Structures are given as C-alpha cells and as structure tokens.
Amino acid sequence: MNQKLLQIKDTILSFWRQRTKWQKALIIGGASLIIIAIIVSSIVLSKPKMIPLYTNLSLEEAGRIKETLDNKGIQSEIADNGTTIKVPESEANALKVELAAEGIPESGNIDYSYFGQNIGFGMTDNEFDVLKLKATQTELANLIKEIEGVKNAKVMVNLPKETVFVGEDAGEASASIVLNLEPGYKLDQSQVNALYHLVSKSVPNLPVENIVIMDQNFDYYDLKQEDTPGTNFASQLEIKSEIEKNIQRQVQRMLGTMMGQDKVVVNVSADIDFTQEKREENLVEPVDEENNEGIAISAERITETYTGTGAQAAGVAGTGQTDVPNTYQQAAGANGEGEYEKIEDRINYEVNRIKREIVESPYKIRDLGIQVMVEPPNPENPNSLPQQSVDDIEQILSTIVRTSIYEDPEAEPLTDQDIEDKIVVSVQPFSGKINADDLEEPSSFPIWGYVLIGAGILLLGLLFLWWWKRRRDEEDEYEDDEFDEIEEVVPQPVQEEESVEQTKANEQRRKLEELAKEKPDEFAKLLRTWLYED
Numbered sequence: 001m002n003q004k005l006l007q008i009k010d011t012i013l014s015f016w017r018q019r020t021k022w023q024k025a026l027i028i029g030g031a032s033l034i035i036i037a038i039i040v041s042s043i044v045l046s047k048p049k050m051i052p053l054y055t056n057l058s059l060e061e062a063g064r065i066k067e068t069l070d071n072k073g074i075q076s077e078i079a080d081n082g083t084t085i086k087v088p089e090s091e092a093n094a095l096k097v098e099l100a101a102e103g104i105p106e107s108g109n110i111d112y113s114y115f116g117q118n119i120g121f122g123m124t125d126n127e128f129d130v131l132k133l134k135a136t137q138t139e140l141a142n143l144i145k146e147i148e149g150v151k152n153a154k155v156m157v158n159l160p161k162e163t164v165f166v167g168e169d170a171g172e173a174s175a176s177i178v179l180n181l182e183p184g185y186k187l188d189q190s191q192v193n194a195l196y197h198l199v200s201k202s203v204p205n206l207p208v209e210n211i212v213i214m215d216q217n218f219d220y221y222d223l224k225q226e227d228t229p230g231t232n233f234a235s236q237l238e239i240k241s242e243i244e245k246n247i248q249r250q251v252q253r254m255l256g257t258m259m260g261q262d263k264v265v266v267n268v269s270a271d272i273d274f275t276q277e278k279r280e281e282n283l284v285e286p287v288d289e290e291n292n293e294g295i296a297i298s299a300e301r302i303t304e305t306y307t308g309t310g311a312q313a314a315g316v317a318g319t320g321q322t323d324v325p326n327t328y329q330q331a332a333g334a335n336g337e338g339e340y341e342k343i344e345d346r347i348n349y350e351v352n353r354i355k356r357e358i359v360e361s362p363y364k365i366r367d368l369g370i371q372v373m374v375e376p377p378n379p380e381n382p383n384s385l386p387q388q389s390v391d392d393i394e395q396i397l398s399t400i401v402r403t404s405i406y407e408d409p410e411a412e413p414l415t416d417q418d419i420e421d422k423i424v425v426s427v428q429p430f431s432g433k434i435n436a437d438d439l440e441e442p443s444s445f446p447i448w449g450y451v452l453i454g455a456g457i458l459l460l461g462l463l464f465l466w467w468w469k470r471r472r473d474e475e476d477e478y479e480d481d482e483f484d485e486i487e488e489v490v491p492q493p494v495q496e497e498e499s500v501e502q503t504k505a506n507e508q509r510r511k512l513e514e515l516a517k518e519k520p521d522e523f524a525k526l527l528r529t530w531l532y533e534d
Contacts, residue, residue: 048088050077053095054105055084061105068104069095093139097146100198133159140202144177144195149185154178157203173203174210181215192221236274239363244268247404251370255393263375265430271367273406277360285352294349304342364406370397371424379429390425397423 019027054065059082066085069076074095077086087095099105137155144153160171177199181187187195196208213221248268255264287294372393376385398419407413516523 048075048090050086051089051092053085053087053092055080057083057085057105065104068099093143093146096143097198100194100201105201133157136203140199143198143202144179147191147195149182149187150179151182152180160205172210173206175199175203175206177211177213179213179215187221189224193223196223236272240270240272243272243365244270247400251372251397251400254396255372259374265373267371269369270365272363273366274363276362279358281356281358283354283356285354287352294351296347297350298348300346302342302344305339307339365404366406368401368404369422370401372397373426373428375430376427382427385427390427393425394423397425
C-alpha cells in the first residue's frame with residue numbers, strides 16, 4: 001500500500017516539474033476559481049428564498065413584528081423603507097396563521113404579489129385580475145387549512161371594481177368561507193376570531209362585517225369580542241356588589257378603630273350607572289377668554305379722505321359708540337362741495353381649535369347611601385355616647401359620599417342637605433349581639449359523653465366474646481370430624497382376597513402418613529388412643 005502511494009506521489013511530482021510557470025499558474029488559478037465558485041454556490045443555495053409576509057405597514061408595527069419574529073428565532077428582513085416584512089418562503093403560511101391568532105398585523109395587508117413575478121408578457125389586465133383573485137383565494141384556503149381541526153376550506157372573494165376617479169368610492173370587498181372540519185371537531189372562539197382577522201388582513205378593504213364563515217354542517221361562526229366589564233347583568237351585579245363591599249370595609253375599619261369592631265355595623269347601598277359613552281368633540285375657543293377674542297395674526301387699516309366738489313353728501317355714519325368701526329364719515333357743504341373719510345380695519349384672528357375623542361368610563365357611582373349603627377359605650381345608657389362623636393361620624397361619612405359620587409359637570413352640585421339625606425347614623429344597643437361568654441366551650445366533659453363511651457366499650461366486649469366462643473366451637477367441630485375420619489382409617493378384619501386387603505392397607509398407610517405430616521398433634525392423639533385400647 002505504501003509503495004503505491006509513493007508511486008502516485010512520484011508521478012504527481014514528476015508531472016508538476018515538467019510544467020512551465022505559465023501552466024502552473026493556470027492550474028492554480030483554475031483550481032482556486034473552482035473552489036471559490038463552490039463556496040459561493042453553497043452560500044447562495046443555502047440562503048432561503050425570502051418573500052413578503054406583510055406590506056404597507058407602519059414603522060412602529062413593522063418594528064414590533066420584527067421583534068416578535070426575532071424572539072421566535074425566525075429569519076426576517078425589512079424592505080421598502082421599513083413598510084414590508086420578508087420571511088423564508090417555507091415558513092410564510094404558518095407564520096400568517098400564527099401571527100393572526102395574536103392579532104397581528106393591526107395595519108397593512110398580507111402580501112400575495114410574489115405570485116405574479118414570473119408572469120409572461122402579453123397578459124391583459126382582466127386576465128391578470130382573474131389570476132390574482134384565484135391565487136388570493138387559493139392562498140387563503142391554504143392558510144386556513146393550517147388551523148388545527150380544519151381539513152379543507154373553500155374561499156370565495158368578491159373584489160370591488162377599481163375606479164378611475166379620485167373622489168369616487170370604490171366600495172368594500174366581501175368574502176365567503178366554507179370549512180370542512182375534522183369529524184367531531186369544533187372551533188373555539190379564539191380560533192374563529194383569528195380566522196376573521198386573517199381573512200380581513202389578507203384582502204384589501206375587507207372589513208370583518210363582510211366576512212361569512214360556515215362549516216360543512218351549515219353551522220355559522222360569528223365574530224365575538226370579549227365582553228367589556230359591565231356590559232351584561234351578571235358583571236354589573238358583581239361590580240355593584242364589589243363597590244359596596246369596598247366602601248363598607250373602609251367605613252367598618254375606620255369606625256371600628258375609633259369605636260371598637262363589635263360596636264359598629266355598616267351597610268352601604270350604591271346606584272351605579274353603567275352607561276358607556278363615546279363621543280367626538282370639535283371645539284373652537286377664543287384665546288383671550290376675558291375679551292372673547294383670538295390672537296391677531298394680521299391687521300390692515302385703510303384710511304381714505306376726500307374734499308372738493310362732487311363729493312356725495314349722504315349723511316354722517318361716524319364711529320360712535322354704537323357704530324361699526326369700518327364706516328364712511330361724510331359731510332355736505334354749500335354749492336355741492338363736500339368731504340368724506342373712509343376708515344377700514346381688517347384683522348385676522350386665530351382661535352384655539354380643539355379636537356377631543358372622549359370615551360366615558362363603563363360605570364360610575366350615581367348615588368350612594370351609608371347606614372351606620374353604633375352601640376354606646378354603656379349599652380344601658382344611650383346618652384353615654386357624646387353628640388360630638390356622632391357629629392364626627394357624620395362628617396366622615398359625608399366626606400366619603402361626596403368624594404365617591406360622580407359629579408356631572410352639567411348638573412347642579414350636591415348641597416350639604418343632599419349629603420345629609422344620604423347618611424343615617426343610629427345609636428342604640430345591640431340586642432342581637434352574641435356575647436363572647438356564650439361562645440366559650442364548657443370546662444368539663446358532659447356526663448352523657450361518658451355514658452356513651454362506656455356503652456360502646458361494653459358492646460365491643462360482647463362482640464369480642466361472641467366471636468371468640470364461635471371460633472372455639474368451630475375448632476371443636478373440626479377436631480371431631482378429623483377423629484371420625486381417622487377412625488374410618490383403622491385396619492379392618494382380613495378379607496378373603498389378598499389383593500383387596502393389600503389395597504386397603506396401602507390406602508390406610510397413605511392416609512396415616514398424610515395425617516402425620518399435616519397434623520402431627522392429631523396423629524399423636526390417634527396413637528395414644530390405639531395404645532390405650534391395646
């Protein structure tokens with residue numbers, strides 16, 4: 001083997017020495033180019049094909065999607081000045097479904113433009129639109145099939161015709177989807193919401209209201225958003241109860257610290273307004289509220305005077321206290337002579353233009369009532385609680401009520417009398433209060449307890465004696481039965497036929513051996529019986 005390697009080495013060296021410098025350079029250069037081409041080809045071929053995932057994104061959302069993909073460990077690229085996200089073609093479909101379930105994207109659209117990059121020349125606009133629509137429907141069906149439980153899907157998309165006029169509304173698109181679900185599978189609401197979001201973002205100008213989804217059993221799936229707190233009766237009742245409990249605990253803790261926890265009972269009743277309002281206000285307000293004027297951004301004054309023949313004398317308008325500033329002041333003279341003066345002020349004011357989008361809270365406290373019962377320090381004497389303490393309690397409750405009730409800016413503010421009507425403080429003894437002495441356990445064990453324990457012990461003893469006696473009886477019966485069997489084994493008188501006697505003897509001997517092995521005590525008793533009889 002070594003000899004062959006040496007021969008190959010000598011052959012290569014001999015071939016290399018016989019080459020000229022130019023030939024050697026050509027061989028080295030060619031080999032280098034081949035190696036470089038192999039490396040570049042492997043890098044290019046190993047790089048996945050990147051296709052657009054979302055287009056027309058805002059910069060903020062593009063950054064959020066890029067961060068989400070990076071956290072998932074998925075390669076992505078940003079193109080078109082940060083408005084397009086590209087991902088590997090093999091992962092695009094799964095990502096569209098996965099991100100749609102998370103409500104992504106909020107802006108932009110899913111891009112299908114890459115399907116037409118290799119379309120040949122000569123295709124008309126109508127043919128291109130039909131091909132684009134078919135490809136959109138096919139891609140949507142493939143995306144929907146990625147959802148768990150969906151075996152197949154058919155998508156029908158209706159796109160509005162494009163208009164050539166700028167101000168004309170092109171209309172909205174619509175989509176109908178029929179799902180073929182796996183046997184026994186039912187989509188949950190989160191999957192339905194993700195499906196609506198996916199379809200809406202896949203087709204331009206397609207609101208969720210124009211999407212219809214049903215399965216092969218003609219069951220329709222509607223888009224349902226999560227209920228806002230306070231939108232149904234159960235949640236309204238829960239919110240009302242929680243508000244009342246919170247205020248009650250606060251008042252109970254405060255007054256209990258002052259009077260004693262067992263000296264105060266608090267009850268709170270609240271009236272909650274669950275009306276939720278969303279409105280938009282466009283206001284124009286003066287900058288100078290005192291003079292009801294804005295800021296003068298430009299001013300112009302024009303003054304004209306004329307004196308001579310031919311001046312029209314039409315009276316004096318003037319600029320008195322009741323006259324408009326921009327006026328003509330005219331005066332008539334004798335022989336048709338006259339004069340006039342024109343003063344005109346042009347001032348442009350700028351005002352505050354305020355645009356507000358207001359969403360009121362889903363619930364507010366419309367009315368609140370607090371009832372407090374206080375037991376005096378001496379229950380037998382209601383006057384033992386000073387009036388000053390009662391006044392302090394009412395003042396505390398007044399502050400709580402005033403700060404808790406929602407104040408409508410358009411309504412009249414609550415007066416002190418209104419607040420007092422919502423508060424009740426009653427001072428009286430608590431007749432139904434359970435004393436601590438009544439809750440104490442008795443110091444000694446009751447006599448009837450000892451009686452029950454003794455009866456139980458006696459019953460257990462009787463049961464044990466009955467069981468022990470029955471067991472003894474069973475053992476005695478068993479001994480008698482064994483003794484009878486052994487007696488039957490006793491040798492019988494000799495029979496006439498020898499073979500029969502031999503068989504009986506062998507059978508008796510076998511039984512005796514088994515008795516000696518299994519019950520030696522019984523075998524000993526049998527031997528003593530035989531010896532005694534002999």
